[in-house]
Amino acid sequence: MALHFILQHLDSPGSYARIPFVDFSSAFNTIVPVLLRDKLFQLNVPDSMCSWITDFLTDRRQFVRLGTHVSDLQHISTGSPQDCVLSPLLFSLYTNGCTSGHQSVKLLKFADDTTLIGLISDGDESAYRGTTITKELKWEQNIRSLTKKAQQRMYFLRQLKKLLLPVKMLVNFYTAIIESVLTSSITVWFAAATARDKAKLQRVIHSAEKVIGCSLPSLQELYFSRSRRRAAKIAADPSHPGNELFRSFPSGKRLRSIRTKTSRHKNSFFPTAVSLLNSAPLTPR
Numbered sequence: 069m070a071l072h073f074i075l076q077h078l079d080s081p082g083s084y085a086r087i088p089f090v091d092f093s094s095a096f097n098t099i100v101p102v103l104l105r106d107k108l109f110q111l112n113v114p115d116s117m118c119s120w121i122t123d124f125l126t127d128r129r130q131f132v133r134l135g136t137h138v139s140d141l142q143h144i145s146t147g148s149p150q151d152c153v154l155s156p157l158l159f160s161l162y163t164n165g166c167t168s169g170h171q172s173v174k175l176l177k178f179a180d181d182t183t184l185i186g187l188i189s190d191g192d193e194s195a196y197r198g199t200t201i202t203k204e205l206k207w208e209q210n211i212r213s214l215t216k217k218a219q220q221r222m223y224f225l226r227q228l229k230k231l232l233l234p235v236k237m238l239v240n241f242y243t244a245i246i247e248s249v250l251t252s253s254i255t256v257w258f259a260a261a262t263a264r265d266k267a268k269l270q271r272v273i274h275s276a277e278k279v280i281g282c283s284l285p286s287l288q289e290l291y292f293s294r295s296r297r298r299a300a301k302i303a304a305d306p307s308h309p310g311n312e313l314f315r316s317f318p319s320g321k322r323l324r325s326i327r328t329k330t331s332r333h334k335n336s337f338f339p340t341a342v343s344l345l346n347s348a349p350l351t352p353r
Contacts, residue, residue, distance in 0.1 A: 086186040095180030096155045097147035100231065101125040104162050111161065121158070155179075199253040207257040211265040218249045218272045222279070229279050238280045246276060251290050255298050258291040259335040292344060299341030313338050314345070322346050 092098070101122050108118045125148060132139040148155040156179035166182075168175045174185040200210040225246065228238060250269050258266075270287045277284050285293070303314035303323075315324045323342045328334040 083187065083189045086188065088184050090182040090184065092180040092182070095159055096150055099125065099148050099158060099162050100146055104158060107162055107164060111164065121154075124154075125158075199256065201257075205260070207261045208265060210253075210257060211261060211268065214249055214252060215268045215272065218246050218269070221246050221249065222272065222275060225276060225279050235280060235282055239282065239284070242276050242280060242284065246272070247284075247290065250287065251294055254291050255295050255337050255341075258287075259337065259340065260332070295337065295341050296344045298337075299345050302341075303345065310338060314342065 104125070105118050105122045108121065109115075126145045128144045128149070129141055130144055131141050148158050159179050160177060163177065166175070166177070168184075172187045172189075174187070176183040176185065198213070200213060201207060202209055225238065225242060228241060233241075250272065266287055273284055273287060299314070302308045302310050305311055313326060316322065317324060323346055325346075326339040326342055328339050333339065
């Protein structure tokens with residue numbers, strides 16, 4: 069089905085496709101019966117069937133046998149049995165809300181295997197890059213988009229908090245799902261963004277700190293860490309167009325600073341990156 073969908077698109081000149089394949093780890097174990105029940109209600113599954121499935125997944129008993137040794141009996145109220153014929157169907161219904169929001173993107177799912185097909189025409193990848201800059205070289209529109217996406221994902225963080233997940237897991241979720249949005253192309257726009265716009269993104273971080281109950285890296289700290297990491301890779305890559313800007317002194321211990329005439333240039337990525345590498349040299353990872 070995926071191949072047929074792609075081949076139809078490739079009939080047009082100058083068109084191509086990008087395809088990431090996603091395989092969820094321990095997918096069936098992530099099903100929360102109460103949330104699945106709500107999803108089944110939304111899909112108009114009969115009440116009796118919803119109750120039966122919820123009861124089937126709740127308070128299951130299991131133990132481990134090794135030779136003549138048997139572990140204590142444990143009661144499980146999350147996930148779906150791995151060998152159960154219903155598990156693939158239940159997980160598919162559980163993730164039914166995961167859909168594509170763009171007409172050129174096709175999402176194909178079978179249980180815990182997902183294929184995302186992005187159809188690109190005439191080399192236009194704007195729907196996939198996601199970074200927006202206006203003709204006035206302003207970043208307000210881009211930051212509004214980032215703020216909206218991050219705030220939407222805060223809902224899921226709050227839901228996980230209600231389920232009493234450990235702080236470490238909440239931080240991992242925040243880093244992967246929310247922080248990744250806040251730092252999208254941050255080395256490009258941070259220096260030119262207004263203090264007001266930066267404050268909007270920082271408020272999202274403060275909200276996450278209150279939900280999780282621990283301190284998180286500030287927006288500026290994230291910018292510095294991403295800049296150091298990116299700069300180290302560019303400095304180690306002779307084929308990169310910006311590599312020549314990272315020139316070392318004869319001693320090899322420090323980089324030559326980039327001369328700037330305006331504060332806007334001074335605060336931009338390359339001068340800042342050189343300064344950061346001089347203050348805390350990193351090796352590429």
